[in-house]
Amino acid sequence: MKYLKSAVLVPDYPPPNRPEVAVAGRSNAGKSSFLNAIAGSKVAHVSQEPGKTRLLNFFEFGSHYRFVDMPGYGFAARSGDEMQSWSQMVETYLTLRGNLKGLVLLMDLRREWTADEEMLKKYCQQSGKAFCVALTKADKCSTKEQRERLKVIQKTSQVAETFLISSQTKTGIKELEDFIFNEWIKNKETR
Ligand SMILES: Nc1nc2c(ncn2[C@@H]2O[C@H](COP(=O)(O)OP(=O)(O)OP(=O)(O)O)[C@@H](O)[C@H]2O)c(=O)[nH]1
Numbered sequence: 001m002k003y004l005k006s007a008v009l010v011p012d013y014p015p016p017n018r019p020e021v022a023v024a025g026r027s028n029a030g031k032s033s034f035l036n037a038i039a040g041s042k043v044a045h046v047s048q049e050p051g052k053t054r055l056l057n058f059f060e061f062g063s064h065y066r067f068v069d070m071p072g073y074g075f076a077a078r079s080g081d082e083m084q085s086w087s088q089m090v091e092t093y094l095t096l097r098g099n100l101k102g103l104v105l106l107m108d109l110r111r112e113w114t115a116d117e118e119m120l121k122k123y124c125q126q127s128g129k130a131f132c133v134a135l136t137k138a139d140k141c142s143t144k145e146q147r148e149r150l151k152v153i154q155k156t157s158q159v160a161e162t163f164l165i166s167s168q169t170k171t172g173i174k175e176l177e178d179f180i181f182n183e184w185i186k187n188k189e190t191r
C-alpha cells in the first residue's frame, strides 16, 4: 500500500484509472488503523486527536485498486460550517466518482447505528455503490459479546454484509480484504 495523494475538490482527485474502495466512519472508528493493518505497515496516520483528517486520502493498493480514507464525522467540536463542507465533500465523492466500487463503513462495535451511518448507506444505495459494514475493535469484547453486537447492528442497519475486525489482533482483516477483492474488484471493469 502506498500513499498517493490527498484531495478535497474533484479536480484534485487522482485520474479515475483504477477502481476505488472508500473507507468511512465516525472519527476514531479505526479507519486509518484498518488501512495500516491491511497494508502491514504504517501508511495512514493514526490520530492522537480525533477528527484531524479532513481530506480524502488516496492510497494505491497493489496494482488492482485504491483505498480512499475518508474524513471521520461526528466530532462534537466541529462547527456547522465544517459539517457542511464535510458532507458536501463526501456526497460529491460518493455520488460522482465513477470508478468508486463500494464503501466499507467502519464502526466501533460498542457503538450504535446512527443517522450518520444511515446517510452514508443511502448515498451508496442512491448511486448504486456496493456497501458493507465492518465492526472494529473486536478485541475490546468477548467472543460472545462480539456475536451479540454483530446481530444487533445487522438488525438495526438492515445490512447483511457485516464483518467483525480488529486491526490490533488482525482478526477478520484478511476475510474483509478477500471479500472486497472478490465481490467488488475482480472481473469488474472500471466504469
Ligand atoms: N483496541 C483497538 N484499538 C483500535 C483498533 N483500531 C483502532 N484503534 C484505536 O482507536 C483510535 C482511533 O483509530 P484511528 O485509526 O486513528 O481512527 P480513524 O477512524 O482513522 O479516526 P479519524 O481519522 O479521526 O477519523 C486509535 O487510538 C487506535 O489505536 C482495534 O482494532 N483495536
Ligand SMILES: [Mg+2]
Pocket: 031, 032, 033, 045, 046, 047, 053
Ligand atoms: Mg484517520
